[in-house]
Amino acid sequence: MKILLNLLLTFVMFITMACEDEKAETLPESATISGTITFSGDWPSTGTVYLSIQNTWYPVDAPYATTTISESDVTANAYVYSFTEVAFGTYAAISVSWLDxxxxxxxxxxxxxxxxxxxxxxxxxxxxxxTVSEDIYELTSLDFGADFGLVQP
Incomplete structure (x- = not known):
């Protein structure tokens, strides 16, 4: 009887440990894209500066995401940007433009x-x-420059 009880207890311990709740790794549902833009040249006195994630390049349609950048957002000619909740996929470009x-x-x-x-x-x-995906969901240091000297008067 003692052997049967020991076997039963061993079996119960094995089952309870084998069925231990494991925390499943949570897969990301979207991505984050970030970096720093370094500006050169004189900030325009009129118009709007946009930062955009483009679906196509050259842009011929509306961008996937866009935000405005004001001169007050820039420190020491640098603007730190971050796009969050970006849908997985491939985007043609990240661009800075000035609206005349x-x-x-x-x-x-x-x-x-x-x-x-x-x-x-x-x-x-x-x-x-x-490109962002479940495997590549956090792109950082996508740094580049933007030159107001390229703006046509």
């Missing part, structure tokens, strides 16, 4: 002044695309 208030034509009134991975010498055609 004197130009009413939507095809020409946004002037690109900086793009992540792109150069002005290549007219920013060499922009780097950005």
């Amino acid at each position: 208030p004197e130009d009413t034509n939507p095809a020409t009134n946004q002037h690109i002044i900086g793009v992540y991975g792109g150069t002005a010498a290549a007219y920013f055609a060499d922009a780097d695309s950005i």
Whole structure:
């Protein structure tokens, strides 16, 4: 009887330990993209500066996400940005543009002044695309420059 009781207790202990609740790893549902933009040149006295995640490059449609940057948001010519809750996928570019208030034509009134991975010498055609997924859900240090000297008067 004692052997049977010991076997029964051993079996119960084995079952209770084997069924221990394990915390499942929570998969991310969205991504965060962040970095620093370093501005050069004189901040325009009029118009709006935009930071955008672009679906296509060159932008021919509305961006995936956008925010405005005011001169007061910039410290020592640097602006730290962060886009949160970004849907998983591939985006064509991250860009900074200036909206010319004197130009009413939507095809020409946004002037690109900086793009992540792109150069002005290549007219920013060499922009780097950005991919975020369940495995790559936090992209940091996506730093680039933006030059107000590129704005056409």
